[in-house]
Amino acid sequence: MKAWLLENQAPIEERPLRMGEVPEPRAGAGESRIKVMACGICRTDVHIAEGDLPLHKSPLILGHEIVGVVDELGEGVTRFALGDRVGVTWLHSACGECEFCRRGKENLCRHAQFTGWDADGGFAEYTVVPADFAIPLPEGRAFEEMAPWMCPGTAGYRALRLTGLEDGAKLGLYGFGPTATYVLQIAKARGMSVYVTTRSEKNKAAARALGADWVGGYDETPPVKLNGGIVFPPVGNLVSYALGQLDSDGRLVLSPVTMTPIVIDDFNLIWQERSITSLAHVTRYDAEQFVKIAHKHDIRLGIEIFPFEETQEATIKVKHGQIRGNAVIRIAED
Ligand SMILES: [Zn+2]
Numbered sequence: 001m002k003a004w005l006l007e008n009q010a011p012i013e014e015r016p017l018r019m020g021e022v023p024e025p026r027a028g029a030g031e032s033r034i035k036v037m038a039c040g041i042c043r044t045d046v047h048i049a050e051g052d053l054p055l056h057k058s059p060l061i062l063g064h065e066i067v068g069v070v071d072e073l074g075e076g077v078t079r080f081a082l083g084d085r086v087g088v089t090w091l092h093s094a095c096g097e098c099e100f101c102r103r104g105k106e107n108l109c110r111h112a113q114f115t116g117w118d119a120d121g122g123f124a125e126y127t128v129v130p131a132d133f134a135i136p137l138p139e140g141r142a143f144e145e146m147a148p149w150m151c152p153g154t155a156g157y158r159a160l161r162l163t164g165l166e167d168g169a170k171l172g173l174y175g176f177g178p179t180a181t182y183v184l185q186i187a188k189a190r191g192m193s194v195y196v197t198t199r200s201e202k203n204k205a206a207a208r209a210l211g212a213d214w215v216g217g218y219d220e221t222p223p224v225k226l227n228g229g230i231v232f233p234p235v236g237n238l239v240s241y242a243l244g245q246l247d248s249d250g251r252l253v254l255s256p257v258t259m260t261p262i263v264i265d266d267f268n269l270i271w272q273e274r275s276i277t278s279l280a281h282v283t284r285y286d287a288e289q290f291v292k293i294a295h296k297h298d299i300r301l302g303i304e305i306f307p308f309e310e311t312q313e314a315t316i317k318v319k320h321g322q323i324r325g326n327a328v329i330r331i332a333e334d
Protein backbone atom coordinates (compact mmCIF):
# COMPACT_ATOMS: atom_id res chain seq x y z
CA MET A 1 0.00 0.00 0.00
CA LYS A 2 0.98 3.63 -0.36
CA ALA A 3 1.81 5.47 2.86
CA TRP A 4 3.57 8.63 3.96
CA LEU A 5 6.50 7.54 6.12
CA LEU A 6 8.40 9.51 8.75
CA GLU A 7 11.89 8.11 9.34
CA ASN A 8 13.86 11.09 10.65
CA GLN A 9 12.30 14.11 12.32
CA ALA A 10 13.01 17.52 10.77
CA PRO A 11 11.26 20.88 10.29
CA ILE A 12 8.26 20.13 8.10
CA GLU A 13 9.48 22.68 5.52
CA GLU A 14 12.42 20.28 4.96
CA ARG A 15 9.85 17.66 3.97
CA PRO A 16 10.65 14.81 6.37
CA LEU A 17 7.72 12.69 5.10
CA ARG A 18 8.30 10.31 2.21
CA MET A 19 5.61 8.58 0.14
CA GLY A 20 6.58 4.92 0.13
CA GLU A 21 5.23 1.46 -0.68
CA VAL A 22 4.87 -0.77 2.40
CA PRO A 23 3.10 -4.13 2.98
CA GLU A 24 -0.60 -3.85 3.77
CA PRO A 25 -1.09 -4.39 7.53
CA ARG A 26 -3.17 -7.44 8.51
CA ALA A 27 -5.78 -7.57 11.26
CA GLY A 28 -4.54 -9.70 14.14
CA ALA A 29 -6.75 -11.24 16.82
CA GLY A 30 -9.17 -8.65 18.18
CA GLU A 31 -8.25 -6.10 15.52
CA SER A 32 -10.00 -4.52 12.55
CA ARG A 33 -8.27 -3.36 9.42
CA ILE A 34 -9.65 -0.13 8.04
CA LYS A 35 -9.52 1.03 4.45
CA VAL A 36 -8.79 4.68 5.09
CA MET A 37 -11.13 6.98 3.16
CA ALA A 38 -9.93 10.28 4.67
CA CYS A 39 -7.66 11.53 7.43
CA GLY A 40 -7.48 14.96 8.99
CA ILE A 41 -4.17 16.67 9.74
CA CYS A 42 -3.60 17.92 13.29
CA ARG A 43 -0.94 20.19 14.76
CA THR A 44 0.22 17.19 16.77
CA ASP A 45 1.29 15.58 13.47
CA VAL A 46 3.51 18.61 12.89
CA HIS A 47 4.94 18.31 16.43
CA ILE A 48 5.81 14.64 15.90
CA ALA A 49 7.28 15.23 12.43
CA GLU A 50 9.46 18.04 13.74
CA GLY A 51 10.70 16.36 16.93
CA ASP A 52 8.78 18.34 19.58
CA LEU A 53 7.59 14.88 20.63
CA PRO A 54 10.06 11.97 20.51
CA LEU A 55 9.80 9.37 17.74
CA HIS A 56 8.50 6.08 19.18
CA LYS A 57 8.99 4.00 16.03
CA SER A 58 10.59 4.39 12.63
CA PRO A 59 9.34 4.47 10.02
CA LEU A 60 6.12 5.92 11.41
CA ILE A 61 2.85 6.68 9.65
CA LEU A 62 1.29 9.84 11.14
CA GLY A 63 -2.40 10.78 11.26
CA HIS A 64 -5.02 10.33 13.99
CA GLU A 65 -8.21 11.77 12.50
CA ILE A 66 -8.98 8.58 10.59
CA VAL A 67 -12.28 7.65 8.95
CA GLY A 68 -12.91 4.68 6.69
CA VAL A 69 -14.54 1.29 6.32
CA VAL A 70 -13.79 -1.99 8.05
CA ASP A 71 -12.16 -4.18 5.43
CA GLU A 72 -10.72 -7.11 7.38
CA LEU A 73 -11.70 -8.62 10.74
CA GLY A 74 -9.22 -10.36 13.00
CA GLU A 75 -10.06 -13.48 14.97
CA GLY A 76 -12.79 -13.01 17.56
CA VAL A 77 -14.05 -9.61 16.38
CA THR A 78 -17.85 -9.39 16.55
CA ARG A 79 -18.25 -5.66 17.17
CA PHE A 80 -18.15 -4.79 13.46
CA ALA A 81 -19.01 -6.30 10.10
CA LEU A 82 -17.08 -5.81 6.88
CA GLY A 83 -18.04 -2.50 5.28
CA ASP A 84 -18.99 -0.75 8.53
CA ARG A 85 -18.01 2.92 8.68
CA VAL A 86 -15.65 3.66 11.57
CA GLY A 87 -13.25 6.27 12.87
CA VAL A 88 -10.04 6.18 14.88
CA THR A 89 -9.01 8.85 17.39
CA TRP A 90 -5.69 9.72 19.05
CA LEU A 91 -6.37 6.95 21.64
CA HIS A 92 -5.27 3.78 19.81
CA SER A 93 -5.53 1.51 22.84
CA ALA A 94 -5.58 1.48 26.63
CA CYS A 95 -4.82 -1.42 28.97
CA GLY A 96 -8.26 -1.68 30.57
CA GLU A 97 -6.71 -2.76 33.86
CA CYS A 98 -4.82 0.13 35.43
CA GLU A 99 -6.38 2.37 38.09
CA PHE A 100 -7.30 5.04 35.52
CA CYS A 101 -8.87 2.63 33.04
CA ARG A 102 -10.95 1.13 35.84
CA ARG A 103 -12.17 4.60 36.81
CA GLY A 104 -13.34 5.48 33.28
CA LYS A 105 -10.29 7.67 32.68
CA GLU A 106 -8.67 5.57 29.97
CA ASN A 107 -7.29 8.81 28.50
CA LEU A 108 -4.86 8.75 31.45
CA CYS A 109 -4.01 5.02 31.07
CA ARG A 110 -0.45 4.29 32.11
CA HIS A 111 -0.05 1.99 29.10
CA ALA A 112 -2.02 3.95 26.48
CA GLN A 113 -0.87 3.78 22.86
CA PHE A 114 -1.52 6.74 20.62
CA THR A 115 -2.45 6.68 16.95
CA GLY A 116 0.16 8.01 14.56
CA TRP A 117 2.76 8.05 17.32
CA ASP A 118 3.04 4.64 19.06
CA ALA A 119 1.06 2.89 16.33
CA ASP A 120 0.86 3.64 12.62
CA GLY A 121 -1.87 6.12 11.72
CA GLY A 122 -3.95 7.23 8.80
CA PHE A 123 -1.64 8.86 6.26
CA ALA A 124 -1.92 5.52 4.44
CA GLU A 125 -4.34 3.43 2.41
CA TYR A 126 -4.95 0.99 5.30
CA THR A 127 -4.54 0.98 9.04
CA VAL A 128 -5.18 -1.51 11.83
CA VAL A 129 -6.75 -0.77 15.20
CA PRO A 130 -8.00 -2.87 18.13
CA ALA A 131 -11.68 -3.33 17.18
CA ASP A 132 -12.82 -2.13 20.60
CA PHE A 133 -11.14 1.23 19.95
CA ALA A 134 -12.76 1.92 16.56
CA ILE A 135 -15.60 4.43 16.78
CA PRO A 136 -18.83 3.66 14.87
CA LEU A 137 -19.75 6.37 12.34
CA PRO A 138 -23.18 7.17 10.89
CA GLU A 139 -24.23 6.49 7.31
CA GLY A 140 -25.08 9.29 4.93
CA ARG A 141 -22.30 11.73 5.73
CA ALA A 142 -19.18 12.53 3.72
CA PHE A 143 -16.07 10.93 5.20
CA GLU A 144 -14.09 14.14 4.77
CA GLU A 145 -16.57 15.98 6.95
CA MET A 146 -16.27 13.39 9.75
CA ALA A 147 -12.44 13.21 9.83
CA PRO A 148 -11.98 16.24 12.12
CA TRP A 149 -14.69 14.87 14.40
CA MET A 150 -12.02 12.39 15.53
CA CYS A 151 -9.65 14.98 17.04
CA PRO A 152 -10.79 18.60 17.41
CA GLY A 153 -14.43 17.54 17.70
CA THR A 154 -13.88 14.85 20.29
CA ALA A 155 -11.31 16.90 22.23
CA GLY A 156 -13.71 19.85 22.28
CA TYR A 157 -16.45 17.60 23.59
CA ARG A 158 -14.17 16.39 26.39
CA ALA A 159 -13.12 19.96 27.25
CA LEU A 160 -16.77 20.93 27.60
CA ARG A 161 -17.45 17.83 29.71
CA LEU A 162 -14.56 18.74 32.01
CA THR A 163 -16.16 22.11 32.79
CA GLY A 164 -18.89 20.09 34.52
CA LEU A 165 -21.51 22.49 33.17
CA GLU A 166 -25.15 21.58 32.92
CA ASP A 167 -27.45 22.43 30.04
CA GLY A 168 -28.35 26.11 30.03
CA ALA A 169 -25.19 27.26 31.86
CA LYS A 170 -23.02 30.24 30.91
CA LEU A 171 -19.77 29.22 29.18
CA GLY A 172 -16.73 31.33 28.32
CA LEU A 173 -14.46 30.42 25.38
CA TYR A 174 -11.03 32.06 25.12
CA GLY A 175 -9.58 31.83 21.61
CA PHE A 176 -11.66 30.62 18.68
CA GLY A 177 -9.90 28.05 16.49
CA PRO A 178 -11.29 24.79 15.06
CA THR A 179 -11.81 23.07 18.43
CA ALA A 180 -13.66 26.09 19.86
CA THR A 181 -15.84 26.12 16.75
CA TYR A 182 -17.05 22.65 17.67
CA VAL A 183 -17.47 23.49 21.37
CA LEU A 184 -19.64 26.51 20.57
CA GLN A 185 -21.95 24.38 18.44
CA ILE A 186 -22.26 21.62 21.08
CA ALA A 187 -22.87 24.20 23.82
CA LYS A 188 -25.60 25.94 21.81
CA ALA A 189 -27.20 22.55 21.09
CA ARG A 190 -27.29 22.07 24.89
CA GLY A 191 -28.98 25.40 25.48
CA MET A 192 -25.95 27.15 26.97
CA SER A 193 -25.14 30.83 26.62
CA VAL A 194 -21.67 31.22 25.12
CA TYR A 195 -19.32 34.19 25.62
CA VAL A 196 -16.38 34.22 23.21
CA THR A 197 -13.22 36.27 23.71
CA THR A 198 -10.77 36.33 20.80
CA ARG A 199 -8.31 38.75 19.29
CA SER A 200 -8.95 38.04 15.61
CA GLU A 201 -11.71 39.98 13.84
CA LYS A 202 -12.19 37.04 11.47
CA ASN A 203 -12.75 34.69 14.41
CA LYS A 204 -15.10 37.17 16.09
CA ALA A 205 -17.24 37.17 12.96
CA ALA A 206 -17.16 33.36 12.84
CA ALA A 207 -18.28 33.14 16.49
CA ARG A 208 -21.15 35.55 15.87
CA ALA A 209 -22.24 33.61 12.78
CA LEU A 210 -22.42 30.41 14.87
CA GLY A 211 -24.66 32.02 17.46
CA ALA A 212 -22.33 33.20 20.25
CA ASP A 213 -24.31 35.25 22.77
CA TRP A 214 -21.48 37.72 23.26
CA VAL A 215 -18.20 38.27 21.41
CA GLY A 216 -15.39 40.53 22.50
CA GLY A 217 -11.64 41.12 22.67
CA TYR A 218 -9.21 40.68 25.58
CA ASP A 219 -9.66 44.35 26.51
CA GLU A 220 -13.34 43.66 27.22
CA THR A 221 -15.28 41.70 29.84
CA PRO A 222 -18.44 39.64 29.31
CA PRO A 223 -21.54 41.32 30.80
CA VAL A 224 -22.25 38.46 33.26
CA LYS A 225 -20.28 36.08 35.51
CA LEU A 226 -19.65 32.71 33.84
CA ASN A 227 -20.18 29.20 35.21
CA GLY A 228 -17.22 27.70 33.38
CA GLY A 229 -14.66 28.40 30.71
CA ILE A 230 -12.19 26.84 28.29
CA VAL A 231 -8.87 28.44 27.34
CA PHE A 232 -7.52 27.39 23.92
CA PRO A 233 -4.39 29.49 23.22
CA PRO A 234 -1.16 28.24 24.92
CA VAL A 235 -0.87 31.57 26.69
CA GLY A 236 -0.51 31.31 30.47
CA ASN A 237 -1.42 34.89 31.25
CA LEU A 238 -4.93 34.29 29.92
CA VAL A 239 -5.59 32.07 32.94
CA SER A 240 -5.93 34.90 35.47
CA TYR A 241 -7.97 36.88 32.97
CA ALA A 242 -10.40 33.99 32.46
CA LEU A 243 -10.56 33.09 36.18
CA GLY A 244 -11.57 36.68 36.87
CA GLN A 245 -14.73 36.15 34.83
CA LEU A 246 -15.85 32.98 36.63
CA ASP A 247 -18.67 32.88 39.11
CA SER A 248 -18.32 30.90 42.37
CA ASP A 249 -17.80 27.14 41.79
CA GLY A 250 -16.74 27.85 38.19
CA ARG A 251 -14.16 25.61 36.57
CA LEU A 252 -11.64 26.65 33.95
CA VAL A 253 -10.36 23.98 31.53
CA LEU A 254 -6.98 24.53 29.87
CA SER A 255 -7.08 22.85 26.46
CA PRO A 256 -3.47 23.23 25.16
CA VAL A 257 -0.84 20.52 25.73
CA THR A 258 1.72 23.09 26.86
CA MET A 259 1.40 26.71 28.01
CA THR A 260 3.63 29.65 28.82
CA PRO A 261 4.01 30.20 32.60
CA ILE A 262 0.80 30.67 34.55
CA VAL A 263 0.83 33.28 37.31
CA ILE A 264 -2.12 33.53 39.69
CA ASP A 265 -1.21 36.32 42.07
CA ASP A 266 -4.52 36.80 43.84
CA PHE A 267 -6.21 34.14 45.96
CA ASN A 268 -9.57 35.73 45.22
CA LEU A 269 -9.28 34.36 41.67
CA ILE A 270 -9.76 30.82 43.02
CA TRP A 271 -11.65 31.63 46.25
CA GLN A 272 -15.26 30.32 46.40
CA GLU A 273 -14.24 26.92 45.01
CA ARG A 274 -13.22 28.10 41.57
CA SER A 275 -10.86 25.55 40.01
CA ILE A 276 -8.56 24.89 37.07
CA THR A 277 -7.93 21.64 35.23
CA SER A 278 -6.12 20.58 32.07
CA LEU A 279 -7.34 18.41 29.19
CA ALA A 280 -5.29 15.30 28.38
CA HIS A 281 -6.20 13.12 25.39
CA VAL A 282 -9.67 11.61 24.89
CA THR A 283 -11.67 8.51 25.75
CA ARG A 284 -13.82 6.32 23.53
CA TYR A 285 -16.84 7.62 25.40
CA ASP A 286 -15.98 11.19 24.35
CA ALA A 287 -15.70 10.17 20.71
CA GLU A 288 -18.89 8.08 20.67
CA GLN A 289 -20.91 10.80 22.38
CA PHE A 290 -19.52 13.54 20.18
CA VAL A 291 -20.28 11.57 16.99
CA LYS A 292 -23.90 11.18 18.09
CA ILE A 293 -24.29 14.87 18.92
CA ALA A 294 -22.47 16.04 15.79
CA HIS A 295 -24.65 13.85 13.59
CA LYS A 296 -27.91 14.77 15.31
CA HIS A 297 -27.26 18.52 15.37
CA ASP A 298 -25.40 18.62 12.06
CA ILE A 299 -22.30 20.11 13.68
CA ARG A 300 -19.80 21.15 11.04
CA LEU A 301 -16.40 22.68 10.72
CA GLY A 302 -14.96 24.25 7.61
CA ILE A 303 -12.70 21.74 5.90
CA GLU A 304 -10.11 22.09 3.18
CA ILE A 305 -9.59 18.86 1.24
CA PHE A 306 -6.24 17.82 -0.22
CA PRO A 307 -5.39 14.83 -2.43
CA PHE A 308 -3.31 12.09 -0.78
CA GLU A 309 -0.26 13.07 -2.85
CA GLU A 310 -0.29 16.55 -1.27
CA THR A 311 -0.25 15.38 2.36
CA GLN A 312 3.16 16.86 3.06
CA GLU A 313 2.35 20.22 1.49
CA ALA A 314 -0.93 20.34 3.43
CA THR A 315 0.94 19.60 6.69
CA ILE A 316 3.21 22.58 6.00
CA LYS A 317 0.09 24.75 5.58
CA VAL A 318 -1.31 23.44 8.88
CA LYS A 319 1.87 24.51 10.67
CA HIS A 320 1.62 28.00 9.19
CA GLY A 321 -2.09 28.43 9.90
CA GLN A 322 -2.92 28.64 6.20
CA ILE A 323 -5.96 26.35 6.38
CA ARG A 324 -9.55 27.53 6.65
CA GLY A 325 -10.97 25.18 9.29
CA ASN A 326 -9.38 21.76 9.27
CA ALA A 327 -7.14 20.14 6.63
CA VAL A 328 -8.38 16.73 5.46
CA ILE A 329 -6.63 14.34 3.09
CA ARG A 330 -8.85 12.36 0.74
CA ILE A 331 -7.27 8.93 0.41
CA ALA A 332 -9.97 6.94 -1.39
CA GLU A 333 -13.13 7.87 -3.31
CA ASP A 334 -16.36 7.07 -1.49
ZN1 LIG B 1 -5.04 15.86 17.06
Ligand SMILES: [Zn+2]
Pocket residue numbers: 094095096097098099100101102106108109110111112
Ligand atom coordinates in the same frame (compact mmCIF):
# COMPACT_ATOMS: atom_id res chain seq x y z
ZN1 LIG C 1 -4.93 1.50 31.61
